[in-house]
Amino acid sequence: MSREVVAAVVTEPGRPPELQKVRIDDPREGEVLIRLGATGICATDLHFSHMMSKPAVLGHEGAGWVEECGPGVTRFAPGDAVIATFARCGTCANCRAGEPAYCTRFDDLNFGGTRENGSSAVEFDGDAAYAHFLGQSSFATHMVVRESSLVDLPPGADPRAVAPYGCGLMTGAGAVLNVLRPGPTDTVAVFGAGTVGLAAVMAAAAAGARAVIAVDLSPERLALASAVGATHVVEAGGGDVVSAIDEIVPGGVDFAVESTGVGSVLTAAVEALSRRGTCAVVGIGSESTISLDWRTLLNGRTVTGVISGSSLPEVAVPDLLNLADAGRFPAEKLVRNYAFTDIAEAWEAARSGGVVKAVLQF
Numbered sequence: 079m080s081r082e083v084v085a086a087v088v089t090e091p092g093r094p095p096e097l098q099k100v101r102i103d104d105p106r107e108g109e110v111l112i113r114l115g116a117t118g119i120c121a122t123d124l125h126f127s128h129m130m131s132k133p134a135v136l137g138h139e140g141a142g143w144v145e146e147c148g149p150g151v152t153r154f155a156p157g158d159a160v161i162a163t164f165a166r167c168g169t170c171a172n173c174r175a176g177e178p179a180y181c182t183r184f185d186d187l188n189f190g191g192t193r194e195n196g197s198s199a200v201e202f203d204g205d206a207a208y209a210h211f212l213g214q215s216s217f218a219t220h221m222v223v224r225e226s227s228l229v230d231l232p233p234g235a236d237p238r239a240v241a242p243y244g245c246g247l248m249t250g251a252g253a254v255l256n257v258l259r260p261g262p263t264d265t266v267a268v269f270g271a272g273t274v275g276l277a278a279v280m281a282a283a284a285a286g287a288r289a290v291i292a293v294d295l296s297p298e299r300l301a302l303a304s305a306v307g308a309t310h311v312v313e314a315g316g317g318d319v320v321s322a323i324d325e326i327v328p329g330g331v332d333f334a335v336e337s338t339g340v341g342s343v344l345t346a347a348v349e350a351l352s353r354r355g356t357c358a359v360v361g362i363g364s365e366s367t368i369s370l371d372w373r374t375l376l377n378g379r380t381v382t383g384v385i386s387g388s389s390l391p392e393v394a395v396p397d398l399l400n401l402a403d404a405g406r407f408p409a410e411k412l413v414r415n416y417a418f419t420d421i422a423e424a425w426e427a428a429r430s431g432g433v434v435k436a437v438l439q440f
């Protein structure tokens with residue numbers, strides 16, 4: 079059985095999502111039907127909207143309430159407040175080791191556009207739509223999600239207020255707290271001050287790093303970085319970023335986070351490291367190779383890619399919400415809310431960079 083709901087559908091590559099009627103399946107074995115309360119728009123949605131070869135429902139920062147549970151679902155009941163994250167298989171070695179962001183089937187499950195058996199829970203205009211995006215497809219009033227992609231919210235947490243924790247915030251914060259792990263004597267440079275980079279800034283400040291340097295092209299975003307914990311800012315485009323960082327921290331920073339997805343910025347992020355420094359690569363862009371003098375790596379430097387902050391979402395989301403409750407992760411400063419029906423305006427604000435984190439409210 080299926081029901082008619084409203085979704086924002088990308089009907090052609092690069093075209094903004096538009097509200098359309100779609101049909102969504104009832105939840106099958108191990109699946110849960112969610113009624114969305116809110117969803118963030120992430121840079122990854124914008125990026126993938128250009129690559130869709132068939133009508134697609136994107137969106138992967140959804141939070142809401144359980145509407146209906148499919149057969150075999152044990153952890154949830156109708157009415158539960160939940161936040162959704164990426165899909166995992168749950169059985170591969172990395173999933174079993176508590177590292178589901180490195181699930182060996184991550185790409186199929188999250189970017190394949192279908193369930194494991196090739197079916198789609200969403201039908202548009204009589205055909206199967208590309209759905210299950212990053213385990214979700216949250217640009218819709220309802221979505222069908224695997225039980226293992228859901229995290230139950232702590233009592234009192236409002237799904238409408240927490241949606242971006244499921245991707246952007248968890249990604250940036252996790253790169254710092256799970257991977258780089260700075261201590262009070264350490265220095266951190268964060269390249270890119272969007273949601274991901276600012277989450278990294280907030281996390282580095284919360285971890286007590288001695289210096290937290292934000293780098294961006296936008297003076298407004300750098301001002302926001304200072305407001306959420308950066309000790310220094312560097313305006314890129316205004317000269318040599320690596321020298322500017324070296325002036326702030328002679329010899330280079332212990333840790334860098336690259337969140338722009340721009341190849342030349344990744345090169346700079348590695349060059350800004352101290353000896354034995356580590357750069358976490360998080361950004362996704364259209365470039366696939368970078369130019370790097372490999373002799374810079376010989377000084378004990380490490381470059382490591384990070385998916386979803388290397389997070390175990392059922393641990394990371396409540397931990398970050400606790401940090402936010404304690405006033406040490408002021409993520410609300412990044413958010414502007416829009417009605418779901420105003421997705422065109424929200425999409426353009428996210429695309430142009432006018433808003434850091436656009437959140438659609440249902």
Ligand SMILES: NC(=O)c1ccc[n+]([C@@H]2O[C@H](COP(=O)([O-])OP(=O)(O)OC[C@H]3O[C@@H](n4cnc5c(N)ncnc54)[C@H](O)[C@@H]3O)[C@@H](O)[C@H]2O)c1
Nearest residue numbers: 121122270271272273274294295314338339361362385386
């Ligand atoms: N690895 C993951 O699991 C994961 C998860 C979520 C998002 N992402 C990716 O992370 C990236 C950041 O996401 P976001 O939501 O923060 O995006 P965003 O577009 O809001 O932020 C990117 C920032 O980079 C800045 N920037 C662009 N070019 C620059 C340059 N040359 N020098 C300095 N700054 C520059 C922009 O001004 C912007 O503030 C995206 O590429 C996104 O696709 C990765």
Ligand SMILES: [Zn+2]
Nearest residue numbers: 120122245246
């Ligand atoms: Zn995302």
Ligand SMILES: [Zn+2]
Nearest residue numbers: 167170173181
């Ligand atoms: Zn797995």
